[in-house]
Amino acid sequence: MKKWKAAVIGCGSIARHRHLVEYAAHPEVEITAVCDIVEERANEMAEKYNAKAYTNYEELLAKEDIDVVSVCLPNVLHAPVSIAALNAGCHVLCEKPMATSREEAEQMIEASHKNNKKLMIAHNQRFVPSHAKAKKLIETGEIGRVFSFRTTFGHGGPENWSVEGRDSWFFKKEKAFIGAMGDLGIHKADLLRYLLGEDFDEVASFVETTREGIDVDDNAVFILKTASGVVGTLAASWSYTAAEDNSTIIYGEKAILRLEDNPDYSLVVQYKNGEVVRYALGKIQSNESGGQKNTHVIENFIQSIKNDTEPPISGEEGKKSLEVILAAIEANASKRTVKVQA
Structure with missing residues (x-):
């Protein structure tokens, strides 16, 4: 069974409580790398999920052989980091809002099409x-x-x-x-x-x-x-x-x-x-407390990659x-x- 190698860029709460948890629970995903500008956060999540820690996303994308990337960063970084990951040959799951402008959203969609990679927005x-x-x-x-x-x-x-x-x-x-x-x-x-x-x-x-x-x-x-x-x-x-x-x-x-x-x-x-x-x-x-923790976002994202189908919330839908x-x-x-x- 193929294991999709995943990287999570940004180790804040949405990554800790949603993306990392759901990737770890997915039988076909291996968390390979994590990144955060706060080294302590990156090291903490890397140790927890047996991954490599980075503080620079460009270094991560250059050094690691990654299939899928979750972008869990402040909103103004969604577009530039997503585009960099798509250009590096990764499928991208980006947190909402996908971008801070119409132009940024269009650039993300263009990068997805140009590189023939999936772009999904995490509207759970x-x-x-x-x-x-x-x-x-x-x-x-x-x-x-x-x-x-x-x-x-x-x-x-x-x-x-x-x-x-x-x-x-x-x-x-x-x-x-x-x-x-x-x-x-x-x-x-x-x-x-x-x-x-x-x-x-x-x-x-x-x-x-x-x-x-x-x-x-x-x-x-x-x-x-x-x-x-x-x-x-x-x-x-x-x-x-x-x-x-x-x-x-x-x-x-x-x-x-x-x-x-x-x-x-x-x-x-x-x-x-x-x-x-x-x-x-x-x-x-x-x-x-008591709320459902599995958002089903990761499983739908991975399913679209496996089957080469349009993600449920594509870049166009996110826009x-x-x-x-x-x-x-x-x-x-x-x-x-x-x-x-x-």
């Missing part, structure tokens, strides 16, 4: 069981035409998750580009595109920074509209201090879908005729979700509704 919400079930219900017409939605993703902030705590790069614009919108909001933009089966056409937004000492957004609300006229709201926040909220409600002509809105039933379907169906499909991925966020930034700055670029 598509693989949540309740979300996959809801998509089937929508696709089969079970809830009829979709009229509206509301979705939110919020928690107490990156300081409760990042290895750097309150000093995290998440709070620094020069490294993060955007705050809660890029950390959480883009996940929901991608999820809604997946569930509805269509792209958003227009965006209006309110984006705020309420905390002292940070220069990125920590609260944002979007109003979104698809070309077919489905309208709804998306909220992203680092101000949900008491508990995480990762819920989505879909309003259809025959039923309402309540996703991750009930602690016991991850999907509740309320039909127009009064019938209620409750599905216990397991917990959503969460940083809180479409990024375009929603870019439009929201423009809408907030201009105080008007903005068309989402195709």
